[in-house]
Amino acid sequence: MPDLSSQRVLVVDDDTVFAGVLARALAARGFGARVAHNAAEALELCRREPPRYAVLDLKLGADNGLHLIPQLKALVPDAHILLLTGYASIATAVEAIKRGADDYLAKPVDADAVAAALRNIGRDPAKAEAPMPSAPPLKRLEWEQIQRVLADCGGNISAAARRLRLHRRTLQRKLAKRPMPEGP
Numbered sequence: 001m002p003d004l005s006s007q008r009v010l011v012v013d014d015d016t017v018f019a020g021v022l023a024r025a026l027a028a029r030g031f032g033a034r035v036a037h038n039a040a041e042a043l044e045l046c047r048r049e050p051p052r053y054a055v056l057d058l059k060l061g062a063d064n065g066l067h068l069i070p071q072l073k074a075l076v077p078d079a080h081i082l083l084l085t086g087y088a089s090i091a092t093a094v095e096a097i098k099r100g101a102d103d104y105l106a107k108p109v110d111a112d113a114v115a116a117a118l119r120n121i122g123r124d125p126a127k128a129e130a131p132m133p134s135a136p137p138l139k140r141l142e143w144e145q146i147q148r149v150l151a152d153c154g155g156n157i158s159a160a161a162r163r164l165r166l167h168r169r170t171l172q173r174k175l176a177k178r179p180m181p182e183g184p
Contacts, residue, residue: 025111039063058085
């Protein structure tokens with residue numbers, strides 16, 4: 001069994017559903033994953049269990065992932081940091097690298113791409129893993145979006161159905177189905 005302390009990853013995202021799904025998916029790929037939902041939690045976890053890797057979201061509610069990068073580097077100088085964002089731009093990517101991030105991925109992103117990026121950080125580009133060419137299945141993305149909206153609505157199916165512009169019974173049928181598996 002691999003030593004997970006050398007593969008410890010901290011996932012920092014204010015979206016609790018996404019962070020949980022990503023942490024479980026990374027754990028299935030051999031990483032020891034911990035989750036924080038804001039900057040204060042992330043810094044506390046870094047003090048207790050310094051991670052080898054950190055996966056940060058750019059937008060962390062009231063916090064900003066760009067501001068968190070140098071703070072994490074100060075606590076764990078040899079940590080490799082991957083920034084994820086749904087607001088991708090060249091300026092943001094450059095700023096993330098200037099602040100100490102090792103890599104940058106635009107959302108939506110699947111766990112295979114995140115794991116490959118983490119494993120490739122600091123490696124010779126000629127020996128890097130090829131990125132996964134396929135996106136997650138559309139049904140999987142739909143299920144994850146439904147779960148996010150349902151969580152935002154506090155589990156209220158009627159409110160979630162209105163927000164998703166679905167009939168309440170249609171949403172209930174979709175919720176009764178199992179999600180698509182993430183992959184092999």
